[in-house]
Amino acid sequence: MKNRRTMIAYAVFILILLLIAIYLYYSFVTQEQKQEESTAILKAKQTAGLVATERTWKSVWDHTYWIVEGTDAEKRKIMVWIPFQTVQDGPDIPQQGTEGVHSELLQNGVSEEQMRTAIMSANPDLEIVRLLPGFYKGEDVWQLFYTNSTGYYYQFYKFTDGSPVGTPFSLPNTLR
Incomplete structure (x- = not known):
């Protein structure tokens, strides 16, 4: 004991x-x-x-x-x-x-909630992994990291109005 x-x-x-x-x-x-x-x-x-x-x-x-x-x-x-x-x-x-x-x-500018709503209504098939403010090409942006059926991507949106900046960046070797 x-x-x-x-x-x-x-x-x-x-x-x-x-x-x-x-x-x-x-x-x-x-x-x-x-x-x-x-x-x-x-x-x-x-x-x-x-x-x-x-x-x-x-x-x-x-x-x-x-x-x-x-x-x-x-x-x-x-x-x-x-x-x-x-x-x-x-x-x-x-x-x-x-x-x-x-x-x-x-x-x-566009709040995080507004940005999430706009992204999901424009692209209902994607899944937001992360959305955070950042700085890209000399402007304040929202940096979106997302996934869909073809892989993982980054996309930037202007903080001021939520419009896309450039085209999405795809990550290599991320096909599902």
Whole structure:
């Protein structure tokens, strides 16, 4: 009986150690990403006057951008695009000054919900894998990653009016 209790205590102790190790590993792996996100939020608050942050996204296509959605002092929803530059052996950092930082009232563009609705009504046979704001060919866009019966694709839509930018990019070797 005593031996069984000892075994249970050891098993619980090992399980707790394993959970702590997993948490520490996860914290270590996501450390740079969290640092970049915090820097982007701070930059958005400084340059666009955000007082509250709702969501953030990291977009990597031609360049790395962090996009921050939040509200200003007048309680208007704003999206802020912040360009980042790559740093070797460390987290990416925002570009110096306000160069490249762009903010737009959400009411002046297409919201995520509106974009999803427009995409699905125009293409009911596709499945949206991911839709996030980004920056493509010098403009603010919605970056759609989707799948249909022929494979996986990327398509960009203008943030301002939801119109497509270019043609879809197909991923190689993705036939279903």
